[in-house]
Amino acid sequence: MKVGIVGMPNAGKSSLFNALTNAGAEAANYPFTTIEPNVAVVPVQDDRLTRVAAVIGASSIVWDTVDFHDIAGLVRGAHEGEGLGNQFLANIRETDAIVHVVRAHGDDAVVHPEGSVDPLRDIETIETELIFADLEQVERRLERVVRTARGGDRAAVAEEAWLRALLEELQAGRPARGIPVPDEVDRGQSVHLITAKPVLFVANVDEGGQEVPEAVRRHAEAIGAGAVAVSSRLEAELSELDDEDAAAMRADLGAGTGADAPLELVVRGAFELLQLNAFFTVGAGKPAQSWHLRRGLTAWHAAGQIHSDIQRGFVRAEVIAWDDLLAAGGYAQAREQGTLRLEGRDYAMRDGDVITVKFTP
Numbered sequence: 001m002k003v004g005i006v007g008m009p010n011a012g013k014s015s016l017f018n019a020l021t022n023a024g025a026e027a028a029n030y031p032f033t034t035i036e037p038n039v040a041v042v043p044v045q046d047d048r049l050t051r052v053a054a055v056i057g058a059s060s061i062v063w064d065t066v067d068f069h070d071i072a073g074l075v076r077g078a079h080e081g082e083g084l085g086n087q088f089l090a091n092i093r094e095t096d097a098i099v100h101v102v103r104a105h106g107d108d109a110v111v112h113p114e115g116s117v118d119p120l121r122d123i124e125t126i127e128t129e130l131i132f133a134d135l136e137q138v139e140r141r142l143e144r145v146v147r148t149a150r151g152g153d154r155a156a157v158a159e160e161a162w163l164r165a166l167l168e169e170l171q172a173g174r175p176a177r178g179i180p181v182p183d184e185v186d187r188g189q190s191v192h193l194i195t196a197k198p199v200l201f202v203a204n205v206d207e208g209g210q211e212v213p214e215a216v217r218r219h220a221e222a223i224g225a226g227a228v229a230v231s232s233r234l235e236a237e238l239s240e241l242d243d244e245d246a247a248a249m250r251a252d253l254g255a256g257t258g259a260d261a262p263l264e265l266v267v268r269g270a271f272e273l274l275q276l277n278a279f280f281t282v283g284a285g286k287p288a289q290s291w292h293l294r295r296g297l298t299a300w301h302a303a304g305q306i307h308s309d310i311q312r313g314f315v316r317a318e319v320i321a322w323d324d325l326l327a328a329g330g331y332a333q334a335r336e337q338g339t340l341r342l343e344g345r346d347y348a349m350r351d352g353d354v355i356t357v358k359f360t361p
């Protein structure tokens with residue numbers, strides 16, 4: 001899964017990125033610090049798998065990961081070439097979701113490109129720039145598709161109609177997500193629209209703050225987005241400490257811990273956006289692994305995540321809920337107790353399932 005981080009210059013994107021990854025992307029009190037795209041791979045740890053892996057005697061744990069893409073800030077007028085323009089948006093066109101960082105802290109020492117702190121104004125500025133960027137993509141694509149559609153190609157005719165609807169929506173200042181992609185259009189081949197992606201707002205709040213500003217919360221609600229509060233700089237600093245020191249500082253500052261730790265909220269929020277279920281593969285003496293699958297997908301899709309050969313040769317799956325496996329203490333006991341079930345390819349996977357796919361090579 002890939003996530004793109006957007007926001008104004010100095011909003012705190014790279015600080016968040018550093019906190020998420022501790023990868024050391026440069027963060028400095030200077031707008032446009034990030035001029036090369038940075039990609040960081042963040043493991044999504046899950047306590048459920050840790051516990052199951054211990055009981056089964058797995059050799060190690062391999063976590064599923066999220067890629068975060070940090071790009072340069074966008075300013076008002078970016079689509080007309082202001083600031084660094086929107087040249088970096090290409091780097092996040094193919095992500096699955098957007099994290100939109102908005103400044104909500106009041107530290108006067110940090111320059112704001114608009115001269116004052118106003119999260120809702122900033123959000124609207126960025127959304128407008130993203131809409132313009134998508135508009136440009138749609139216009140360009142439309143020019144080509146019109147030609148193919150003239151020949152009567154069915155897919156091209158459907159795509160043209162879709163692009164025209166998009167054009168109207170974007171020109172009216174509305175995001176692309178309101179216009180669904182018709183079945184005839186090959187998503188991979190057509191435009192990748194940023195404003196069609198789900199959004200998680202990260203309000204970059206003062207240290208110790210845990211509240212999303214009311215205006216941001218209401219805006220997020222109105223567009224079906226998520227919203228969490230993080231103090232990016234504090235989290236970046238804490239991520240450099242060892243766990244004990246970080247926990248002590250968190251307690252001092254009244255910052256969230258465990259499942260409520262801000263970075264957990266960001267990663268989990270991103271997963272919520274994409275409506276993903278976790279599932280696990282665990283065997284004695286082998287690496288245990290976590291995976292993610294869109295809600296509603298089946299054992300057959302799960303097999304495909306693990307390996308295309310396993311999907312191709314799918315015979316059946318042994319499935320058990322992670323806590324049932326934990327309670328049983330092992331596969332053999334679970335089989336006796338009847339909690340380990342045989343399922344066919346159409347079984348709808350549930351969050352926290354442990355699966356073993358039987359396949360013919």
Ligand SMILES: Nc1nc2c(ncn2[C@@H]2O[C@H](COP(=O)(O)OP(=O)(O)OP(=O)(O)O)[C@@H](O)[C@H]2O)c(=O)[nH]1
Nearest residue numbers: 009010011012013014015029031032033073107233
């Ligand atoms: N007080 C305070 N300062 C912050 C916070 N988050 C970021 N900063 C500071 O704001 C400045 C800019 O932060 P960055 O994370 O580099 O911002 P950015 O959004 O990546 O900026 P560009 O890459 O220029 O677009 C740095 O000096 C940070 O230390 C915060 O939560 N509180």
Ligand SMILES: [Mg+2]
Nearest residue numbers: 013014033034
């Ligand atoms: Mg940056």
